[in-house]
Amino acid sequence: MERTPPHPEKEQFDLQRVLEALVDPVRRSIVTQLDAAGEDIACGAFDIAVSKSTATHHFKVLREAGLIRQHYVGTSRMNALRRTEMDQAFPGLLDAITPRVAEAGANVASAARDTVSARRLQSQGIAAAGEQAPDPGGVSRQLDGPVVRRS
Amino acid sequence: MERTPPHPEKEQFDLQRVLEALVDPVRRSIVTQLDAAGEDIACGAFDIAVSKSTATHHFKVLREAGLIRQHYVGTSRMNALRRTEMDQAFPGLLDAITPRVAEAGANVASAARDTVSARRLQSQGIAAAGEQAPDPGGVSRQLDGPVVRRS
DNA sequence: ACGGAAGTACGACTATCATCGAACTTTGAT
DNA sequence: ATCAAAGTTCGATGATAGTCGTACTTCCGT
Numbered sequence: 181m182e183r184t185p186p187h188p189e190k191e192q193f194d195l196q197r198v199l200e201a202l203v204d205p206v207r208r209s210i211v212t213q214l215d216a217a218g219e220d221i222a223c224g225a226f227d228i229a230v231s232k233s234t235a236t237h238h239f240k241v242l243r244e245a246g247l248i249r250q251h252y253v254g255t256s257r258m259n260a261l262r263r264t265e266m267d268q269a270f271p272g273l274l275d276a277i278t279p280r281v282a283e284a285g286a287n288v289a290s291a292a293r294d295t296v297s298a299r300r301l302q303s304q305g306i307a308a309a310g311e312q313a314p315d316p317g318g319v320s321r322q323l324d325g326p327v328v329r330r331s
Numbered sequence: 332m333e334r335t336p337p338h339p340e341k342e343q344f345d346l347q348r349v350l351e352a353l354v355d356p357v358r359r360s361i362v363t364q365l366d367a368a369g370e371d372i373a374c375g376a377f378d379i380a381v382s383k384s385t386a387t388h389h390f391k392v393l394r395e396a397g398l399i400r401q402h403y404v405g406t407s408r409m410n411a412l413r414r415t416e417m418d419q420a421f422p423g424l425l426d427a428i429t430p431r432v433a434e435a436g437a438n439v440a441s442a443a444r445d446t447v448s449a450r451r452l453q454s455q456g457i458a459a460a461g462e463q464a465p466d467p468g469g470v471s472r473q474l475d476g477p478v479v480r481r482s
Numbered sequence: 483a484c485g486g487a488a489g490t491a492c493g494a495c496t497a498t499c500a501t502c503g504a505a506c507t508t509t510g511a512t
Numbered sequence: 513a514t515c516a517a518a519g520t521t522c523g524a525t526g527a528t529a530g531t532c533g534t535a536c537t538t539c540c541g542t
Contacts, residue, residue, distance in 0.1 A: 199353060199354045200354055203347075203351055203354045204530080206530085208350075223488075223489070224487090224488060231532055231533080232488080232489065233492090233534090234531055234532070235489090236489060236491085237530075237531085239489095241529095252489095252538095252539090254487095255489075255540070256489085256539095257488075257490095270427050271423075271427065272424070272426050272427040273423070275423050277350070277424070373518085375517090381500085381501070382501070383520085384502065384503075384522090385501055385502070387519060387521085388500075388501085391520095403508095403509090403519095405509060405517095405518090406509045406510070408518080408519065
């Protein structure tokens, strides 16, 4: 491999694609973790509750939307948030969906209140990664095997 | 009827729900038109290329996400953008997805570049409402009959 | 050279959702 | 009273996208 996968240019960023990428809780979680870390993170080092193949899919969607930049380091694929470029393309967007850490007198209902919305998560058996999710099933960080799909 | 449908409180706004509402091009177009108009608009007065029943569905999703407020005036259902509340709940979000009208020296790639993404639109036979969409099919504003679905 | 680690690719399965038409309701004119 | 306008509700349908497992590829130690 070695050859870095295709990344869109900043000028080619498409709002529709970006939103489609960000609407998925798992992908938004990836973006959030990258934003919080402030440094590159390997695909396998994320706290997400999906199988490897599914994770690959999510990273691909994020990359094609221009949200992350990927490059290899050994067998590991590192991911970096394309903060600056995204901010230039769609000012305020990442800030809006990134959990705020309690903003002084500001409203409480920020992205921090994003409980990773149990709704679709429950219906698909996804364990809420970080946040304050109730996590009724007790699952929260599987090692290798993906999430059990009830029903 | 008369009785106004259920609207979520500002404190109940959920990022996941809001994003799911905004990811649809038709719904985002509705929000955009409301934002541009600055005043209430009746359901039937929007420039969207879907049938009435589908439109009803979209308005419901927007309302349940807290993006719009609906109330009856005669047989017409008026829609208002809940700008202030949304801005308090998720600062910058609406600004980020609302087409900017060329912002001085700022980057060009703003939400204005959202060509309503032909991608899924084409695949579903949706006519791009406003914007600068190519609109290959020539359809752009159906009176009553909805969009033809090719294949 | 071998084996494991880290991902990717591919095909299959499901659930969701945008869409429509037809039937129904409500309201305001005529 | 009647009618039309404006929406809603109710299935049905079709496409998309998230998910998984298996098989395959690459790279790095040992």
